[in-house]
Amino acid sequence: MASIKDVAAAAGVSVATVSRVLNDHPSVSAESRTRVMAAVAELGYRPNAVARSLRTDQTRTLGLVISDVLNPYFTELARSVEEEARALGYSVIIGNADERPELQDHHIRTLLDRRIDGLLVSPTDGGTPLMLDAVRAGTPMVFVDRWIPGVDVPVVRADGHRAVRELVAHLHRLGHRRLAIIAGPAATTTGSERVAAFRAALAEYGLALPDAYTGQGDFQADSGRRVTEGFLDLSEPPEVIFAADNLMALGALDAIRARGLRVPDDVALAAFDDIPWFVHTDPPITAIAQPTGALGRAAVRALVDRIEGRTPASVTLPARLVVRRSCGEPSLPSPTRRSEP
Amino acid sequence: MASIKDVAAAAGVSVATVSRVLNDHPSVSAESRTRVMAAVAELGYRPNAVARSLRTDQTRTLGLVISDVLNPYFTELARSVEEEARALGYSVIIGNADERPELQDHHIRTLLDRRIDGLLVSPTDGGTPLMLDAVRAGTPMVFVDRWIPGVDVPVVRADGHRAVRELVAHLHRLGHRRLAIIAGPAATTTGSERVAAFRAALAEYGLALPDAYTGQGDFQADSGRRVTEGFLDLSEPPEVIFAADNLMALGALDAIRARGLRVPDDVALAAFDDIPWFVHTDPPITAIAQPTGALGRAAVRALVDRIEGRTPASVTLPARLVVRRSCGEPSLPSPTRRSEP
DNA sequence: CACGTCGGTGTAAACGATTCCACAAGGAGG
DNA sequence: CCTCCTTGTGGAATCGTTTACACCGACGTG
Numbered sequence: 001m002a003s004i005k006d007v008a009a010a011a012g013v014s015v016a017t018v019s020r021v022l023n024d025h026p027s028v029s030a031e032s033r034t035r036v037m038a039a040v041a042e043l044g045y046r047p048n049a050v051a052r053s054l055r056t057d058q059t060r061t062l063g064l065v066i067s068d069v070l071n072p073y074f075t076e077l078a079r080s081v082e083e084e085a086r087a088l089g090y091s092v093i094i095g096n097a098d099e100r101p102e103l104q105d106h107h108i109r110t111l112l113d114r115r116i117d118g119l120l121v122s123p124t125d126g127g128t129p130l131m132l133d134a135v136r137a138g139t140p141m142v143f144v145d146r147w148i149p150g151v152d153v154p155v156v157r158a159d160g161h162r163a164v165r166e167l168v169a170h171l172h173r174l175g176h177r178r179l180a181i182i183a184g185p186a187a188t189t190t191g192s193e194r195v196a197a198f199r200a201a202l203a204e205y206g207l208a209l210p211d212a213y214t215g216q217g218d219f220q221a222d223s224g225r226r227v228t229e230g231f232l233d234l235s236e237p238p239e240v241i242f243a244a245d246n247l248m249a250l251g252a253l254d255a256i257r258a259r260g261l262r263v264p265d266d267v268a269l270a271a272f273d274d275i276p277w278f279v280h281t282d283p284p285i286t287a288i289a290q291p292t293g294a295l296g297r298a299a300v301r302a303l304v305d306r307i308e309g310r311t312p313a314s315v316t317l318p319a320r321l322v323v324r325r326s327c328g329e330p331s332l333p334s335p336t337r338r339s340e341p
Numbered sequence: 342m343a344s345i346k347d348v349a350a351a352a353g354v355s356v357a358t359v360s361r362v363l364n365d366h367p368s369v370s371a372e373s374r375t376r377v378m379a380a381v382a383e384l385g386y387r388p389n390a391v392a393r394s395l396r397t398d399q400t401r402t403l404g405l406v407i408s409d410v411l412n413p414y415f416t417e418l419a420r421s422v423e424e425e426a427r428a429l430g431y432s433v434i435i436g437n438a439d440e441r442p443e444l445q446d447h448h449i450r451t452l453l454d455r456r457i458d459g460l461l462v463s464p465t466d467g468g469t470p471l472m473l474d475a476v477r478a479g480t481p482m483v484f485v486d487r488w489i490p491g492v493d494v495p496v497v498r499a500d501g502h503r504a505v506r507e508l509v510a511h512l513h514r515l516g517h518r519r520l521a522i523i524a525g526p527a528a529t530t531t532g533s534e535r536v537a538a539f540r541a542a543l544a545e546y547g548l549a550l551p552d553a554y555t556g557q558g559d560f561q562a563d564s565g566r567r568v569t570e571g572f573l574d575l576s577e578p579p580e581v582i583f584a585a586d587n588l589m590a591l592g593a594l595d596a597i598r599a600r601g602l603r604v605p606d607d608v609a610l611a612a613f614d615d616i617p618w619f620v621h622t623d624p625p626i627t628a629i630a631q632p633t634g635a636l637g638r639a640a641v642r643a644l645v646d647r648i649e650g651r652t653p654a655s656v657t658l659p660a661r662l663v664v665r666r667s668c669g670e671p672s673l674p675s676p677t678r679r680s681e682p
Numbered sequence: 683c684a685c686g687t688c689g690g691t692g693t694a695a696a697c698g699a700t701t702c703c704a705c706a707a708g709g710a711g712g
Numbered sequence: 713c714c715t716c717c718t719t720g721t722g723g724a725a726t727c728g729t730t731t732a733c734a735c736c737g738a739c740g741t742g
Contacts, residue, residue, distance in 0.1 A: 003728055014692045027689055049454040051728035053391045054697050069420050079410050091451055093434050110432055113390040253621050280594050282623030344698055355722045360700055368720055392698035395727050
């Protein structure tokens with residue numbers, strides 16, 4: 001593969017001049033510039049990013065460590081992250097942690113070894129020593145979706161409190177009183193926050209959230225299935241099951257279907273995270289939608305700010321309720337309530 | 342960040358010795374080894390992969406350029422690719438082409454600039470000059486899922502012929518005679534092959550595939566919607582719509598639903614690519630399932646073979662039919678036909 | 683006419699690793 | 713006792729860039 005030396009030789013100039021042309025440095029004559037460009041084109045020369053990174057100490061690459069690529073929410077997040085990064089002249093390397101802290105560490109380690117310029121993380125757990133070390137060492141980092149309390153890193157996330165309250169109002173209006181939740185891992189903020197928001201909203205209606213109605217899931221479909229089976233085995237099963245993410249909702253749907261029960265007639269179902277498929281499930285599923293694209297873009301901008309020396313602030317965007325038929329009411333054109341006719 | 346020099350100084354040895362310890366070269370005394378290890382631990386030293394790559398001319402990184410990350414099929418493929426690569430000691434950088442040739446080129450270019458060791462591509466089109474150049478220049482490459490005829494690169498893919506024949510048999514048995522297909526872009530092999538297989542299977546039953554019943558899609562949901570509307574506007578609309586991928590099936594479902602028609606009573610629907618959500622759509626969708634995980638793993642093995650000097654062969658794995666309710670028959674325990682009672 | 687100034691250029695030193703080569707010390711064998 | 717290996721080690725070159733520094737001619741100005 002042709003190197004800068006070959007180009008210099010072909011153009012009859014020094015490597016310094018070639019480099020200057022390539023980085024369009026002002027002081028280089030039009031004459032040299034055209035000669036170099038011609039040589040570049042002729043040799044099909046492309047600068048070696050590895051060598052450049054070594055010299056400049058920057059890779060123009062961002063690392064993104066997410067909890068689960070198979071989760072459509074994270075896929076969409078990854079996509080918007082890549083788009084915004086590309087617009088800003090950065091590449092993105094994605095690491096899939098699969099909700100396993102040791103895999104998350106593996107990716108953080110290799111990303112750090114590659115000297116990525118900054119790291120976007122949606123932590124799987126409460127923060128491994130490795131991650132904490134990276135923060136302490138000054139690696140530009142931004143948390144997205146989930147975060148770790150007490151760690152001084154900007155967070156870009158959606159706030160579901162309001163939407164959860166609307167959801168509970170919607171459910172209450174439909175006459176549901178026994179509401180259960182399939183929670184995410186307590187070690188993740190999204191895991192615990194969603195339960196807290198749900199519990200708080202229930203309290204406003206004088207409803208309790210008994211232990212029997214809070215199942216422990218892990219954001220994967222299987223756990224949704226398992227927890228739902230537990231709920232259905234109860235002597236007094238819940239009227240509504242709220243899954244804290246879309247995959248657990250899928251599992252819940254599986255379990256409900258396997259018992260020959262119907263949604264929403266026998267059990268109502270709602271989910272956190274909205275995805276295109278929820279329109280087409282039987283029945284369409286009421287969900288809380290996060291502004292995923294905006295989240296990804298904001299996270300990248302915050303990280304790039306940090307990398308380029310500015311000091312980004314945390315960003316919180318509101319999630320919103322999307323009412324469909326899985327809780328009992330016929331779908332409305334918008335989640336806004338209309339006055340009774 | 343600590344470099345090998347710092348470690349050498351701390352351990353009181355030369356950088357050469359440190360390097361030897363790190364790459365566990367045989368001739369280094371136990372004494373030096375322990376001293377170096379201690380220094381490494383104390384400084385929290387991690388080798389700079391950029392510098393190492395520059396020197397050794399290998400990055401232990403694979404590039405994966407896929408057509409659309411939001412397509413669950415490719416997401417799953419990407420996941421299995423990363424897993425197998427990791428097992429073999431490689432990292433993966435994913436580029437999302439979004440079915441756009443220029444974006445595909447962008448990713449190939451940056452991947453090449455980074456001097457990745459090999460490239461896994463699912464080409465969006467018939468092959469841009471850039472990609473062809475890369476092949477000619479000897480970049481280790483393997484095509485996965487889609488490929489480019491006439492280019493000498495190993496291909497890892499699924500063969501759907503048999504499954505498509507089974508699908509047509511299934512449809513014929515249910516009494517359907519007017520079958521339509523939403524094709525993928527003709528420039529992609531999967532786009533044209535699936536139509537060809539469908540047409541051939543129809544011919545076996547003495548059925549034709551008129552032009553009006555072959556709609557041109559682009560593997561994205563919107564095109565499925567558009568083509569389906571066209572089909573439904575026909576004076577004699579098809580009884581079955583077969584979508585060449587899962588996203589177009591989603592679009593088709595949208596369009597059918599928007600007209601107030603029901604599946605399978607008014608129109609039957611089938612799709613290429615099976616995904617977890619197809620179990621839960623209304624109705625569950627009959628699909629042709631690819632061995633996605635096996636495909637990803639085989640592709641990585643082929644590419645690594647090529648990188649490490651061996652000469653891999655192409656791999657073709659069979660796809661299989663998964664019968665559900667979207668074509669009219671109640672779901673069977675298995676796609677195997679049982680003899681009439 | 684001498685003297686800065688300035689645009690354009692080349693030489694060479696980094697960046698952080700790997701690895702070839704030389705060399706010293708010590709033991710084996712003549 | 714001298715030579716020859718073997719083992720462990722360090723010096724230095726190298727990978728492909730960027731960039732500080734020096735230099736050189738031309739030009740405008742006093």
